[in-house]
Amino acid sequence: MNKYGIGLIGCGTVGSGLIRNLAKANPLLRERLDIHLEIVAAAVKDITKVRDGLPVKPIADWRKVIADPAVQIVVELVGGVDDSFQIAQTCLKAGKPLVTANKALLAERGHELIAQAHQSNAPIYFEASVAGGIPVIKVLREGLVANQLLGLHGIINGTSNYILTRMAEAGSDFATALQQAKDLGYAEADDRLDVDGIDAAHKAAILCLLAYGFLPKFSEVPVEGIRKISSQDVSFAAQLGYTIKLLALVRPHGSDQVEVRVAPTLLPNRHPMASVHGAFNAIGLLGNLSGPVQLTGRGAGPDATSSALLADLAEAAKNLRDKSPGPQIPQPDGKLRLLQKGESVGRFYVRLEVEDRPGVLALVAGIFGSEKIGISSVLQPEGHGAGSVPLVFLLEAASESSLEKAVAQITKLPNSRSPAHILRVEDLS
Amino acid sequence: MNKYGIGLIGCGTVGSGLIRNLAKANPLLRERLDIHLEIVAAAVKDITKVRDGLPVKPIADWRKVIADPAVQIVVELVGGVDDSFQIAQTCLKAGKPLVTANKALLAERGHELIAQAHQSNAPIYFEASVAGGIPVIKVLREGLVANQLLGLHGIINGTSNYILTRMAEAGSDFATALQQAKDLGYAEADDRLDVDGIDAAHKAAILCLLAYGFLPKFSEVPVEGIRKISSQDVSFAAQLGYTIKLLALVRPHGSDQVEVRVAPTLLPNRHPMASVHGAFNAIGLLGNLSGPVQLTGRGAGPDATSSALLADLAEAAKNLRDKSPGPQIPQPDGKLRLLQKGESVGRFYVRLEVEDRPGVLALVAGIFGSEKIGISSVLQPEGHGAGSVPLVFLLEAASESSLEKAVAQITKLPNSRSPAHILRVEDLS
Numbered sequence: 079m080n081k082y083g084i085g086l087i088g089c090g091t092v093g094s095g096l097i098r099n100l101a102k103a104n105p106l107l108r109e110r111l112d113i114h115l116e117i118v119a120a121a122v123k124d125i126t127k128v129r130d131g132l133p134v135k136p137i138a139d140w141r142k143v144i145a146d147p148a149v150q151i152v153v154e155l156v157g158g159v160d161d162s163f164q165i166a167q168t169c170l171k172a173g174k175p176l177v178t179a180n181k182a183l184l185a186e187r188g189h190e191l192i193a194q195a196h197q198s199n200a201p202i203y204f205e206a207s208v209a210g211g212i213p214v215i216k217v218l219r220e221g222l223v224a225n226q227l228l229g230l231h232g233i234i235n236g237t238s239n240y241i242l243t244r245m246a247e248a249g250s251d252f253a254t255a256l257q258q259a260k261d262l263g264y265a266e267a268d269d270r271l272d273v274d275g276i277d278a279a280h281k282a283a284i285l286c287l288l289a290y291g292f293l294p295k296f297s298e299v300p301v302e303g304i305r306k307i308s309s310q311d312v313s314f315a316a317q318l319g320y321t322i323k324l325l326a327l328v329r330p331h332g333s334d335q336v337e338v339r340v341a342p343t344l345l346p347n348r349h350p351m352a353s354v355h356g357a358f359n360a361i362g363l364l365g366n367l368s369g370p371v372q373l374t375g376r377g378a379g380p381d382a383t384s385s386a387l388l389a390d391l392a393e394a395a396k397n398l399r400d401k402s403p404g405p406q407i408p409q410p411d412g413k414l415r416l417l418q419k420g421e422s423v424g425r426f427y428v429r430l431e432v433e434d435r436p437g438v439l440a441l442v443a444g445i446f447g448s449e450k451i452g453i454s455s456v457l458q459p460e461g462h463g464a465g466s467v468p469l470v471f472l473l474e475a476a477s478e479s480s481l482e483k484a485v486a487q488i489t490k491l492p493n494s495r496s497p498a499h500i501l502r503v504e505d506l507s
Numbered sequence: 508m509n510k511y512g513i514g515l516i517g518c519g520t521v522g523s524g525l526i527r528n529l530a531k532a533n534p535l536l537r538e539r540l541d542i543h544l545e546i547v548a549a550a551v552k553d554i555t556k557v558r559d560g561l562p563v564k565p566i567a568d569w570r571k572v573i574a575d576p577a578v579q580i581v582v583e584l585v586g587g588v589d590d591s592f593q594i595a596q597t598c599l600k601a602g603k604p605l606v607t608a609n610k611a612l613l614a615e616r617g618h619e620l621i622a623q624a625h626q627s628n629a630p631i632y633f634e635a636s637v638a639g640g641i642p643v644i645k646v647l648r649e650g651l652v653a654n655q656l657l658g659l660h661g662i663i664n665g666t667s668n669y670i671l672t673r674m675a676e677a678g679s680d681f682a683t684a685l686q687q688a689k690d691l692g693y694a695e696a697d698d699r700l701d702v703d704g705i706d707a708a709h710k711a712a713i714l715c716l717l718a719y720g721f722l723p724k725f726s727e728v729p730v731e732g733i734r735k736i737s738s739q740d741v742s743f744a745a746q747l748g749y750t751i752k753l754l755a756l757v758r759p760h761g762s763d764q765v766e767v768r769v770a771p772t773l774l775p776n777r778h779p780m781a782s783v784h785g786a787f788n789a790i791g792l793l794g795n796l797s798g799p800v801q802l803t804g805r806g807a808g809p810d811a812t813s814s815a816l817l818a819d820l821a822e823a824a825k826n827l828r829d830k831s832p833g834p835q836i837p838q839p840d841g842k843l844r845l846l847q848k849g850e851s852v853g854r855f856y857v858r859l860e861v862e863d864r865p866g867v868l869a870l871v872a873g874i875f876g877s878e879k880i881g882i883s884s885v886l887q888p889e890g891h892g893a894g895s896v897p898l899v900f901l902l903e904a905a906s907e908s909s910l911e912k913a914v915a916q917i918t919k920l921p922n923s924r925s926p927a928h929i930l931r932v933e934d935l936s
Binding site: 353 | 528531532535536538539540634639640641642645646649650652653654655720779782783794795797798800802803804808810811813817818821822829830832835837
């Protein structure tokens with residue numbers, strides 16, 4: 079039997095889950111791969127805290143863990159971007175394989191790490207960084223290796239999906255649904271990464287890197303979260319036959335541009351992605367040969383994340399055993415650029431609040447017409463008595479810039495009562 | 508760049524698709540893995556037939572293809588069980604990696620091939636044998652390698668799913684829907700493998716092998732097809748909130764038994780598997796760590812199958828490059844046995860045709876009660892005037908043997924007008 083020494087750096091919820099599940103998994107890994115994984119060193123911030131099941135005495139200095147000759151594979155679970163970057167870089171420089179669940183690290187400093195990995199000939203394994211329970215990295219990198227990816231999209235933040243599901247099913251408003259997510263442990267006290275779309279954008283950037291060999295400059299990725307979604311939008315979308323999801327989308331345009339964005343998006347109810355409920359994640363991949371593939375499962379939680387970390391550890395060990403170089407991350411070649419905001423063409427949902435008097439609908443519709451934007455449906459509920467009514471448009475495909483022009487004109491109308499609420503619509507045929 | 512010589516044996520629809528798609532995929536494989544695949548020898552039945560894009564002159568004798576020193580990987584695409592077994596065995600004996608799309612071969616003669624593969628230290632790659640466009644073999648074997656599988660189920664025959672979808676959506680009867688499937692090229696002239704559940708059972712056996720290291724004796728696997736499904740059943744199921752799917756199911760019972768079966772099954776409409784429509788396939792895997800994972804995509808067609816074959820070829824080439832032994836198929840250890848018919852416990856749908864007179868419902872319900880089978884819903888539409896009425900029961904969990912006893916008693920009632928129609932119900936929570 080082949081034994082492999084693991085160095086664990088960071089031991090919060092995910093790390094504790096890994097320790098617990100490693101004990102369960104070892105008999106299976108032995109049977110299936112003739113591999114035994116053993117944590118032989120660990121570094122944590124607070125060395126006085128007791129960690130159940132950790133077979134070694136943790137130390138504070140992670141450099142010693144990486145340098146330990148018994149450590150053959152390093153698992154980085156400290157999170158964040160700064161310390162974890164130092165850890166990852168040191169690990170790769172030492173020529174040791176790195177296993178990480180850190181999406182922010184890869185999305186924001188992936189360029190440097192990939193260069194380091196190539197230079198040191200050390201692999202990075204990061205299945206746990208995107209949609210823990212779903213082996214999407216492996217599917218993208220290996221299962222669909224012979225496919226040109228025509229696009230991908232996903233619901234890759236469980237917290238937001240839980241909140242949107244509550245809003246749709248229970249009619250809750252955003253604040254109530256967010257509180258429920260917090261009460262159930264689906265949302266962190268600091269909810270910004272999840273609710274404002276940043277976590278989903280980190281994952282989208284990683285998927286983009288694998289699909290297109292292109293890691294966008296993270297600060298330039300257009301990201302919108304779900305804080306602005308009202309229960310009114312959820313209900314209007316439902317009346318139009320759509321469900322609102324926080325959708326991450328990666329799509330090539332021509333041979334030199336890639337669209338990457340995260341935004342709350344109306345999906346037709348009949349699309350399989352529209353029925354991915356609660357904290358579940360789903361990723362749709364469109365291969366030129368495979369056709370559409372959808373993977374659905376748990377995106378987070380210590381067990382689902384352990385499933386991914388252990389698969390990576392097993393693969394890292396197997397590659398060490400076989401003296402195989404391990405998976406190569408494509409080195410971005412600089413030919414591709416991010417589709418700029420305004421260049422994007424798509425369908426939109428526009429909710430207005432206008433003066434409740436005859437002729438206003440015609441006025442607004444006329445402005446869309448003058449910008450050559452077709453209207454595919456309109457919804458105007460009965461006025462609610464305050465002298466104003468909501469007016470909801472589902473538009474045909476239009477460029478973001480012509481939409482903006484139209485909306486600016488509409489906003490300037492004396493009949494306009496509040497700023498327009500604009501959401502993306504994707505048919506994902 | 509690393510070039511690998513492929514020996515192609517068999518060149519029907521799938522083989523022609525592979526030839527065409529190999530040309531498209533090579534630039535991607537070069538970029539992603541620094542690998543170039545080249546067909547250097549081919550054997551076909553009819554050597555006079557022109558094959559577009561085949562870069563070599565095909566020969567009739569497949570043994571020469573395997574023996575050709577330029578051939579490093581053999582692709583077997585002849586189908587069937589007898590010739591393909593000879594080919595596979597000869598290939599493995601020669602120590603060459605085998606890539607196959609042949610589910611019948613693996614399900615029916617896998618024991619011998621696995622033994623040969625272990626003896627010769629030659630790997631078998633068979634991603635294309637189950638649900639072509641969906642990399643389920645890789646997900647099961649590698650992505651979920653650290654998971655104990657608590658069960659798996661799937662819609663893994665596209666033809667049957669197309670037929671059942673037509674029956675549900677257009678209200679067609681079985682014969683009409685089958686004819687449509689044939690007209691569209693979804694069903695073969697000989698429809699038995701698809702429609703009678705055998706193809707799905709072949710795939711279920713392969714999934715069982717990977718999940719549990721147990722390959723059931725194929726002739727003992729309980730298999731029911733969809734020929735017996737009437738449009739009445741489809742409509743009654745819908746009224747009860749269910750959809751009928753040809754479901755393959757693999758589930759461990761205790762430590763020594765595995766249930767493997769294929770049967771038309773009622774699934775609750777809210778389950779994601781119920782909305783897998785048309786010729787699409789889906790597989791649900793329940794890992795103890797990952798939680799439920801569902802993979803949906805195209806199961807068949809030359810392109811989707813090429814996606815899987817090319818992924819296997821790329822992996823075989825990569826393993827040759829790295830001198831890595833390649834994936835090991837678990838060698839069945841004989842501890843497990845197939846759950847016998849009658850031992851299975853489940854929920855059932857029972858449709859009866861009974862005399863239209865007061866008291867009959869009570870009589871039938873009394874028989875279920877005497878066998879301790881709970882009734883979860885009953886449907887009795889208005890009589891259709893012929894003196895008899897359908898009577899539909901959705902039952903609580905019961906053993907197959909007690910159900911059979913109850914149904915035998917019901918059939919003997921003088922009020923019984925035709926044999927009972929029995930279908931499985933799975934909640935797949």
